[in-house]
Amino acid sequence: MVLIINTTSDTDVTAKIGSSLKEKGRPFEIIEASTLKISHCIGCNYCWLKTPGECSIKDDYEQILKKIIKADQMWVISDTALGFIDHKGKNIYDRIIPIATMNLKFKNGQMRHYLRYDHKTDIGLICNGEADMDQLRKWNERAALNFDSKSLGVYGTDRIEEVTACMC
Amino acid sequence: MHVLIINGSPRVKKFSNTDKILDKFCEGLSEKGNSYLRYEISDRRQWETIRQAWDESNNILIALPLYVECIPGLLLEFLETVTPHKDDADISFILQSGFAEGCQLRCGEEYLKLMSKHLGCRYKGTLVKGDNFSIRFFEDEKRDRITTPYKRMGQIYGEEASFDSEECKAFTGPEVFPAYVRVLVGLMFKTVARKSFEKISKEWGCTKPLDYRPYGT
Numbered sequence: 001m002v003l004i005i006n007t008t009s010d011t012d013v014t015a016k017i018g019s020s021l022k023e024k025g026r027p028f029e030i031i032e033a034s035t036l037k038i039s040h041c042i043g044c045n046y047c048w049l050k051t052p053g054e055c056s057i058k059d060d061y062e063q064i065l066k067k068i069i070k071a072d073q074m075w076v077i078s079d080t081a082l083g084f085i086d087h088k089g090k091n092i093y094d095r096i097i098p099i100a101t102m103n104l105k106f107k108n109g110q111m112r113h114y115l116r117y118d119h120k121t122d123i124g125l126i127c128n129g130e131a132d133m134d135q136l137r138k139w140n141e142r143a144a145l146n147f148d149s150k151s152l153g154v155y156g157t158d159r160i161e162e163v164t165a166c167m168c
Numbered sequence: 169m170h171v172l173i174i175n176g177s178p179r180v181k182k183f184s185n186t187d188k189i190l191d192k193f194c195e196g197l198s199e200k201g202n203s204y205l206r207y208e209i210s211d212r213r214q215w216e217t218i219r220q221a222w223d224e225s226n227n228i229l230i231a232l233p234l235y236v237e238c239i240p241g242l243l244l245e246f247l248e249t250v251t252p253h254k255d256d257a258d259i260s261f262i263l264q265s266g267f268a269e270g271c272q273l274r275c276g277e278e279y280l281k282l283m284s285k286h287l288g289c290r291y292k293g294t295l296v297k298g299d300n301f302s303i304r305f306f307e308d309e310k311r312d313r314i315t316t317p318y319k320r321m322g323q324i325y326g327e328e329a330s331f332d333s334e335e336c337k338a339f340t341g342p343e344v345f346p347a348y349v350r351v352l353v354g355l356m357f358k359t360v361a362r363k364s365f366e367k368i369s370k371e372w373g374c375t376k377p378l379d380y381r382p383y384g385t
C-alpha cells in the first residue's frame with residue numbers, strides 16, 4: 001500500500017495523485033494532515049523506554065503511525081521553509097521514531113537502531129515551494145537509513161506525473 | 169562579546185542534554201570575559217523574548233540535538249518566525265547527537281550552513297559531537313565526564329567567535345569507528361547497554377520488553 005501524507009493545505013496535488021493511482025489500479029491511502037492535530041516530537045524517550053512503540057503524545061499522529069508500519073511506501077508532501085521542508089513536514093519524520101527500538105547495532109559500519117517491526121517502509125518526499133533539492137535528496141536518503149529503508153527520491157509538486165510512476 | 173544562546177532542543181530544560189552541554193560551554197565562555205543571554209525553545213513562553221533578542225543580536229549561537237538527521241521540527245517552527253538578519257550577524261552552532269560517529273552529523277551540519285544564509289547570518293562554523301544520548305541518565309562525575317570537555321570549546325569560542333579552529337574540528341572524534349572498535353562496541357550494545365536500558369525502562373515503570381509491538385505484526 002502507498003501512503004500519502006499531505007501536510008500542505010493544497011489538496012489539488014493529492015487529488016491529482018489519487019486519480020492517477022486509481023487509474024493505475026494501485027492501492028493507496030491519502031491523509032490530509034493539515035486538518036489534523038499533529039504535535040512536534042518532545043524527545044521524552046517514552047516510545048523507547050516507558051511505553052515501547054507508543055508515543056506519549058495522544059494526538060492524530062497515532063493513526064498515521066499505525067498506517068506507516070503497514071505501508072510499503074510513504075510519501076510526505078510538505079511546504080518548504082529556510083531551504084528545507086517546513087516544520088509540519090519535519091514533524092512527520094521526527095515522530096516516526098517509535099518504529100525504532102532503543103537497542104543499537106552497527107549496520108554498514110554505522111550505528112543504527114534495531115527496528116521494531118519486520119515490515120520496512122520506503123520514504124519519498126514531495127516539496128511544495130523553493131528548497132535546496134540536492135540537500136533534501138541527501139537528507140531523505142540519510143533519514144530513510146535510520147528506518148532501515150530506502151529513499152524514493154525528492155520531487156517538486158510540478159513533477160507529480162513522474163512521482164506517481166514511482167508509486168507502487 | 170555578547171552572545172545570544174538558544175537551546176534548540178524540544179526536550180524540557182531539566183532533561184535536555186543540550187542544556188547540560190551548555191552549562192559547561194558557558195563556563196568557558198564567561199571565563200574569557202564574555203556575556204550571554206540563554207534561552208530554551210522548548211518553552212514557548214520564551215519565543216517572543218527570543219525573537220526580540222534575535223533582532224538585537226549580532227552574535228548568535230544555536231545549540232541543538234540532531235533529530236532525524238537534521239534540525240528538530242520545533243526549532244524549525246521557531247526559526248520560521250524570526251526576521252532574517254541582513255548579513256549583519258554572525259551565527260554558530262553546536263550540533264550534538266546520540267550516535268557517536270562524526271559522519272552521522274555531517275548531513276545536518278551541511279544544512280546548518282545553508283540555513284545560515286536563509287537566516288541572513290554570516291556562518292561561523294558548527295561544533296559537531298555525537299555520543300551524548302546518555303547525559304540525561306547520568307549524574308555527577310559520570311555526567312561531567314561527557315560534558316566537561318565542552319568548557320574548553322566555550323573558551324575557544326569566547327576568544328575566536330567561531331568554531332573554525334583545528335581544536336574544535338578535532339573535538340568531533342572519529343568519523344567512523346575502526347572495525348575492531350565496532351566489534352567491541354557492538355558487543356557492549358548486546359550486553360551492558362541493553363541491560364542498562366532495560367534497567368532505566370523498569371525504573372520508569374515499564375512492564376513490556378523494549379522491542380514490544382503495540383500495533384501487532
Ligand SMILES: Cc1cc2nc3c(=O)[nH]c(=O)nc-3n(C[C@H](O)[C@H](O)[C@H](O)COP(=O)(O)O)c2cc1C
Pocket residue numbers: 041042043044045094095097146177178179183184185186187233234235236237238264265266267268272298300301304
Ligand atoms: C526524534 C528524535 C530523533 C533523533 N534523531 C537522531 C539522529 O538522526 N541521529 C542521532 O545521532 N541522534 C538522534 N537523536 C538523539 C538526540 O540527538 C540525542 O539524544 C541528543 O543528545 C538529545 O539532546 P536533548 O536532550 O538536548 O534534546 C534523536 C532523538 C530524537 C528524540
